[in-house]
Amino acid sequence: MEYKISNRLRIGAIILMVLGALGIGYGFMDSHQYQNVDDVKELLASESHHGVSHDAEVAGSHGDSEAHAGGESVEEHGVSHEEHVLHQIHNRPYSALYVGALFFFFIALGALAFYAIQFASQAGWSPVLFRVMEAITAYVLPGGLLVLLIAFVADSHIFIWMDESVVATDTIIQNKTSWLNKTGFFIRGIIYLAGWALYRHFAVKFSVAQDLADINDNRNFKKSFRIAAGFLVFYIYTESMMSWDWIMSVDPHWFSTLFGWYVFASMFVSGITVIALITIFLKSKGLLPFVNDSHLHDLAKFMFGISIFWTYLWFSQFMLIWYANIPEEVVYFVTRIEDYNLPFFGMVALNFLFPLLLLMNSDFKRVPWFVVLTGIVILFGHYLDVYTMIMPATAGERWFIGAPEIGSILFFGGLFMLIVFTALGKNPLLAKGNPFIKESEHFHY
Amino acid sequence: METSKVIHAIYTDDDVLMNAVKTVRSEKHHIEEIYTPFPVHGLDKAMGLAPTRLAITAFLYGCLGLAVAIWMMDFIMIKDWPQDIGGKPSFSFLENLPAFVPIMFELTVFFSAHLMVITFYMRSRLWPFKSAENPDPRTTDDHFLMEITVRNNEEALATLLKSTGAVEINIVDKNEDAH
Numbered sequence: 001m002e003y004k005i006s007n008r009l010r011i012g013a014i015i016l017m018v019l020g021a022l023g024i025g026y027g028f029m030d031s032h033q034y035q036n037v038d039d040v041k042e043l044l045a046s047e048s049h050h051g052v053s054h055d056a057e058v059a060g061s062h063g064d065s066e067a068h069a070g071g072e073s074v075e076e077h078g079v080s081h082e083e084h085v086l087h088q089i090h091n092r093p094y095s096a097l098y099v100g101a102l103f104f105f106f107i108a109l110g111a112l113a114f115y116a117i118q119f120a121s122q123a124g125w126s127p128v129l130f131r132v133m134e135a136i137t138a139y140v141l142p143g144g145l146l147v148l149l150i151a152f153v154a155d156s157h158i159f160i161w162m163d164e165s166v167v168a169t170d171t172i173i174q175n176k177t178s179w180l181n182k183t184g185f186f187i188r189g190i191i192y193l194a195g196w197a198l199y200r201h202f203a204v205k206f207s208v209a210q211d212l213a214d215i216n217d218n219r220n221f222k223k224s225f226r227i228a229a230g231f232l233v234f235y236i237y238t239e240s241m242m243s244w245d246w247i248m249s250v251d252p253h254w255f256s257t258l259f260g261w262y263v264f265a266s267m268f269v270s271g272i273t274v275i276a277l278i279t280i281f282l283k284s285k286g287l288l289p290f291v292n293d294s295h296l297h298d299l300a301k302f303m304f305g306i307s308i309f310w311t312y313l314w315f316s317q318f319m320l321i322w323y324a325n326i327p328e329e330v331v332y333f334v335t336r337i338e339d340y341n342l343p344f345f346g347m348v349a350l351n352f353l354f355p356l357l358l359l360m361n362s363d364f365k366r367v368p369w370f371v372v373l374t375g376i377v378i379l380f381g382h383y384l385d386v387y388t389m390i391m392p393a394t395a396g397e398r399w400f401i402g403a404p405e406i407g408s409i410l411f412f413g414g415l416f417m418l419i420v421f422t423a424l425g426k427n428p429l430l431a432k433g434n435p436f437i438k439e440s441e442h443f444h445y
Numbered sequence: 446m447e448t449s450k451v452i453h454a455i456y457t458d459d460d461v462l463m464n465a466v467k468t469v470r471s472e473k474h475h476i477e478e479i480y481t482p483f484p485v486h487g488l489d490k491a492m493g494l495a496p497t498r499l500a501i502t503a504f505l506y507g508c509l510g511l512a513v514a515i516w517m518m519d520f521i522m523i524k525d526w527p528q529d530i531g532g533k534p535s536f537s538f539l540e541n542l543p544a545f546v547p548i549m550f551e552l553t554v555f556f557s558a559h560l561m562v563i564t565f566y567m568r569s570r571l572w573p574f575k576s577a578e579n580p581d582p583r584t585t586d587d588h589f590l591m592e593i594t595v596r597n598n599e600e601a602l603a604t605l606l607k608s609t610g611a612v613e614i615n616i617v618d619k620n621e622d623a624h
Contacts, residue, residue, distance in 0.1 A: 319543040325532070360504070 003287055003429055005421040013421075016414030023407020027093035030403065034089050040082040091394040093404040094154035100408025101150050102246065103270070103386045104416045105143035106263075107379075110271025111136040112200055113235055113264075114302075119203070119228035125298055127440040128290050130431040131424070132278050134204045136271070138423035139416055141197040146412075147246065148189045158394055159185075161252045173252050180249055188245055192238040199231040210433035218435055239264055247386075250393040254332045258317055263389075265310035269351075270382045272302045273375045278420070280368045287429055293366040294445040300365035300374075307355035307378060314348065336388055339397040343384045350381030383409065450595040451477060451619045452602055453580060454611040455588050459485045462589045465609035466491045469593065472605060477592040480584040499568075503561040510556025514549040580617070 034040055115133040118126045156163035161173045161180045173180065203224055210220035240260030248259050256262075276299040282288045321329045336344045354377045364370045391399050431437060456462045462485065469476060476492060489496075519538045522545070527535040534540040566572065584590045593602060595616065603614050 315543075315546065319546065322543050362500075 002425075003282065003421075004425045009421055010418065013414040013418040016410045016417070020407045020409070020411025020414060023403045024093065024097060024411060025407075027096060027402075027404025027407060031089050031093050034086055037080065037082040037086060040086045040089070044082065044085065085398065088394070088396045088398040091157045092391075092398060094150070094157040095390050095394040096404035097408050098147070098150050098154060098158055099383075099387050099390050099405070100412045101143065101147045102390070103383050103409075104139065104412040105147050106267035106382075106386065107270045107274045107416070108137050108139035108143050109196065109239075110267035110269070111275055112140055112196060112271070113232070113239075113268060114271055114275065115203065116199070116228040116231050116235070119224050120232055122225070122436065124436050124439040125295060125443040125445075127431055127434040127436045128288070128295060128443075129275060129279060129299075130207060130434065131427055131429045132282065133275055134207060134427070135420050135424035136274055136278065137200045137204075139419050140200050141193065142419060143412075143416070144189075144193040144196065146415075148186065148193070151189070151246070152186065158390070159249055159252075160393075161249060176252060179244075180252060185245055185249075188241065192242050195231075195234050195238060199227060199234075202227055203231075204427075207431055207434070208427055211428070211431060213433055220433070221435055236264075239267075247389050250390055251332060254329065256317055256321070256329070256332075258313060262310075262313040262317055265306060265313050266382050266385050269303060269306040269310055270379060272299060272306060273378045275299060276303060276371055277375045278424075280372055282424075282429070284368070290430060290441045292443070294443050295440075296368065296371060297362070297365045297445055298443075300359055300371050303371070303374065303378060304355050304359040304365070307351055307359075311348065311352040314351075335392045335396070340388050340392055340399065344388050347381045347384035347388065350377050351385065354378070354381070449619055450599070451617055452593045452595050452599070452606065453613075453615045453617055454591045454593070454606040454609075455581070455583070455613040455615075456591070456610065457588060457612055458610075459488075459589060461610040462591070463488065463491055465591065465606070465611065468609050469591070469605070474593055474602065474605075477594050479592070480580065480590040482585050482587060482589075485589075499561060499565060502564050503557045506560035506564075507553045507557035509560075510553040511549055513556065514545070514552035518545045518548065 034043060111133050115130070115137060117123075118130070118133075151158065156166070160166055161176070162182055162185075167173050167177065206220040206224045206227075210218075210224070213220055243260045243263035247263060248255065276296065279288065279291060279299065280296070283291050318333060321333055324330075355374055358370065358374045358377075359365055387401075387405070434440075454465070456465060459481070462479070462481070466476065466479070466488070470491070470493065479488065479492065481488070515538070522541065523535055523538050529535065533544060538545075579585065580592065581588065581590055591606075591611075593606075595602060599616060603616075606614055
């Protein structure tokens, strides 16, 4: 079966990107109407006229220095409240862009890890889905480069430790500069990306070569197996370090040991969900006749199981810090609970309760629209997850899901669709050379 | 004491058994019971047995366990004696919720697992000192036995079963009260 990206899809994706770019542009313009401290003073004054309750909230959060996780360090160094707010307003469009870029990049990277695990474990059910996974992972390289580019451009708007003047007066960050320095950040970023993209390149190359090889010639498959095992070792180290670099370092005063796993669970479940969604889409077009509802059932089981795994890690991180309540650790959750109450707890409902109740029934896991519905909820939940990892450190209480955030989702979503569906058209949709393909075609649960 | 006749067809291969089940069912004979030494994949479907509802009971038992855990800790820790233990907020259940979650989880699993197992034992009538209902000890090792009620059609039934590959066919008087 061959697939070619339709013109309608391509134009749709480009329209999404244009709309998104407009939203992002508006976000930057909107934030830069506040040029200096005086503009912010006016803003704060006008806000305080809106009502007593809001006034009290602003005053309250100002008086409580613990409430500012990202801002804490700034305030300690004698920066006025107005300037602090100005920074937050300016940081927001950069962070919105970064969150969007990270979210879609994580989908591709999660799918890549899932793909490698299928090879390393010699799974018999999944080879019919390999071409869908390979197409999704086409976004790893461009998506990752975009993340790094945004990090480079945004600089201290996202990563406070990239600001020399802050580091000069901050002993805690000074002690971390051997890891948290700009040169190291980008060199490490390029090493991670190079490793992931190389694996992706060779895995797809061997997979296609196996299609064309003789029926008894499994050399390409064996190579795929070996590089998948090697990649998984490389991946689990680099993924963990990537999560320190790209996410945890937005709060340079805070650290958590299981953070890498937590980020991994988030990207893994998003990746699997997108594999399921694209499979259902192609199947509805009649392009995947060899995929049956047992394959869907297995994907839905993974969505269900990994959603619960994510919740387990989310809760383990939250509960340990909540229970011990050590001030230097707990500020992370104080800001999130005080300023991001709805997204922070809302995402737990979306990422845990929804999949738990909707996908528990074995029959529901075979119903495409049910899986699509749950998939959309899971993806939205994991966008919020990335959002509450980055935003509280940069935009603080000045957050909103408005033009820059929705614009970034549309822009990167459009780009993701364009790249993935173009890649989907490059190879036949059935990896017919895979030695497990017969078993997979007859897979039945 | 009521007695009735049943026919016991013995097979030595699960594939042959599966085909025999399909033939017997297509001939509209009622299969009383099948004894096998191990689970035969797809046998329940071939016999037309209704799917189990054990998973649904497990879910309900889990809900019960969760409710018990919530009620117990809300009463003990919040309502009955809301002590300050190490500064944990015992003003309301929600405020101290994270500390209760491990117990809520474990009790959910505990109730769900144990009550489901007990339900299974009761539904399948299994208990210690229960006398075994095995018509032929070989079915616990390497033979498969299909039991069909006889209604004055012994000859026809025996021929049919013979044709499906049964290695042995016995007609037995079955004592309904024996087990």
